[in-house]
Structures are given as structure tokens and as C-alpha cells.
Amino acid sequence: MAYHVLPDLVIHDDDIVVTYIHASGPGGQNVNKVATAAQIRFDATRCATLTSRLRARLRLLAGSRMTRDGVVILTAQRFRSQSRNREDAIERLLDLLRQAAHVPTRRIATRPSRTQRRRRMDDKSRRARIKQGRGRPMAE
Template sequence: MAIPILPALSLPESELEVSYILASGPGGQNVNKVATAAQLRFDAAHSPSLPDRIRERLLELAGTRATRDGVIVITARRFRTQIRNREDAIERLVALIREAAHRPAFRVATRPGRAARQRRLDGKAHRASIKRGRSTRFED
């Protein structure tokens, strides 16, 4: 079964490796006995599903969650059950891939025009005169 990410991009579940580890946090004595935290591993560097542009940006955005080999490791321990933690880990991976797929808008750097600079200076002069008027001067 494939996990939908974008309309033109989906990720097969066979590329994900989920293991369960002991978790801290809520769960009472159960937390000491049952491995409920989900640890998801996704080999982004060798994934045939990802285009090169998204792969590079994904590994950049993953930061410390990515190993040197290009494997992204996400640990989910927010919930008390394995299933909810597994779903949480997959949702976090999908959100990360969507963020990597987003192309930032191209922006041309511009400089303020002469009128804008003049308005700024006029505003500063006006504010300075207001502050100057607040100072109390005692003349003898």
C-alpha cells in the first residue's frame, strides 16, 4: 500500500522500516513492560520514489534526524499504543517530505525608492521632535 504525499508523489510502505522500543512518558507500569514507542527508518538517499531535488532538500531539512548514510530516523512516543505512535511517525515523515517538496517562491531583491526613503526620514524626524518636546527644561 502506498502513502500519498502529493498528487504526483506517493511512498510505498515497503520503503519504511518500523520497529518498536520502550518509551518514557504516560502509560503507568505498562510503559516499563511494553515497547510502545515507534521508531521509523526511511532510507531517503536510496529511495527510488523520491526525485533528486526533493531527496536533497529532505536530507537537508532532516538535520540530526538523518544519519550519514542518508537514513531518516523518526521516533514517536507521544501516545500509549504502538498503532498511534506508528501513525504519528508516518505523519511526521509525510509532513517533512511535503516541506521538502515545497518550492519557495522566487524573489527578486529590490531597494526602496526615493519617495519611500523620504517618508521614512520624515517619520523619523517627526518622532524625534515629539520626543524632544517631552524633555523638561527648566530655565532659571
């Protein structure tokens, strides 16, 4: 199975390793018997579809969820069933990859115009006069 992150970016099922572990939280008597939490491992360094730029952005966004070897580890235990936790973990991985693929536009530094600066200083002076008028009246 293949997961389409973007139209030009596809992650194959064999790039993702899913293991199941015991989950904390709700589950009743089932919680101690069945490993319902899904833990997925995605090896970004070995994935052929990722570009080096995308890997670098993924490393920044993943933070502590990525190991030194470049493996992204995500654990999902929100639901009581293995299948829903697996789907949740994979969806979170795909969202992370979408964020890494989105390159933010660089901000162009601009300066305020002379009129804007003058208006700002006039407003500051007006506020200062208002606040000065709130003081105690001077004794004559």
C-alpha cells in the same frame, strides 16, 4: 501499502522499516512490559521515487534526524498504543517529505521609492522634534 505524499510522489510501505522500543512517559504498569514507542527508518538514498533535488531539501529539513547514510529516523511515543504511535511517526515522515517537496518562491529584491524614503525621513525628523521638546526648559 503506498502512502501518497503528493499526487506525483508515492512512498511504498517497503521503503519504511518500523521497530518498536520502550517508551518513556505515561503507560502505568504496562510501560515496563510492552514496547509501545514506534521508531521508523526511511532510507532516502535508496528510495527510487525521490528526486535528487528532493533528497537535498530533505537533508536540510531533517537535520539531525537524518544519518550520514541518508536514513531518516523518527521516533513516536506520544500515545500508549503501538498502532497509534506507528501512524503518528509515518504521518510526521510524510509531513517532512511534503515540506521538502514544497520549493519556496524566491524573493525578488526591491527598493523603496523616493517618496517612501522622503516620507520616512520626514517622520524621523518629526519624532526627533517631539523628543527634543520633552527636555528640560533652558535657563534664561
